Amino acid sequence: MDWELLLVIFIVALALGFDFINGFHDAANSVATIVSTRVLTPTQAVIWAAFFNFVAAFGLGIHVANTIGKGIIETSIVDEKLILAALVGAIVWDIITWRVGLPTSSSHALIGGLIGAALVSAGPDVIIKEGVERTSAFIVISPMVGFIAAVFLALALMRLYARIAPSTAQGVFRRLQLLSAAAYSLGHGTNDAQKTMGIIAVLLFTTGHLGGEFHVPIWVMLSAHAAIAAGTLAGGWRIVRTMGLRITKLEPSDGFAAEASSAAAILFATQVGIPVSTTQTIAGGIIGVGSTKRLSAVRWGVAINIVIAWVLTIPASAAVAAVTFAIVDKL
């Protein structure tokens, strides 16, 4: 077996590992609200979320994969070293921010990694301005849309709630939360797994393993969704142990409003081919629901950390990827 093929296999495995870690990290977002409202046990919730992470492989398109694969940098300059550097940049930045507790986005880290490695490899001309602008704008737009949609939905549900007995309403929302959690996991699965699909597809395309036209093979789709679902399952088991200590109690209607509005925001971005942070979008949804009760009750420290993450993630992961590319290129 030649070394080039071995390197491609290693990078594909690294990309799937990145996807697994993404599911592992984000498992809490997928199950937190439904567990805190006691609709499902932690174990049931984790299996529910992982199932819909995987189901998202079917029928939700590959617009985000196309954006990552050929919408951020020119495919003509992509090679194994560039993708390796981009993944290392994203993974290193994710680990650093995980250690210091910043809620960063793996998606933005991956885009920063691609940009940093491409800048060192071929200069600024190979950066596709339109793709970077759309993605950068949605870093802010997506959580804000989660916030706005959650506010309107929570207010509408409050009006509805006032007309029916609280016990009846709570029972209805407990069942509806099964749907909203499933929708959120679908959105998380499709938007996040597609980033890995895009990275693997562009690597295969530029190394001549994909034929003459850029596309995402079915095995790439299935393995990316399987990796994120497995990550959710693995992360979820860890959450099972700590759930009792960490989760704040939410009303079922609040959980439903936050999840449904975030799911809609993520699915909208997915359909228009824009990679977004699922973590920051549901944070926007939860802040929106909290704001309808009392604005001062919102934990603004979380919101401030998100803003810090917005500013830092792309430049920092780009810097790590740039240094990595410079080192790998000399080997």
Place this chain on the structure above:
Amino acid sequence: MAALVLTPIFFALKLLLDAGLGIIFVAVITTGLLLGYVLRQETTR
């Protein structure tokens, strides 16, 4: 109820995105900030 609230919001977003990235950016941020201001007024009374 959720569909009644969320569907118009996302149709509006699609229209704004088609109109231009700058337009959707300014519209969403302005709406979010205004909504935050109104909620602050209403919930701190």
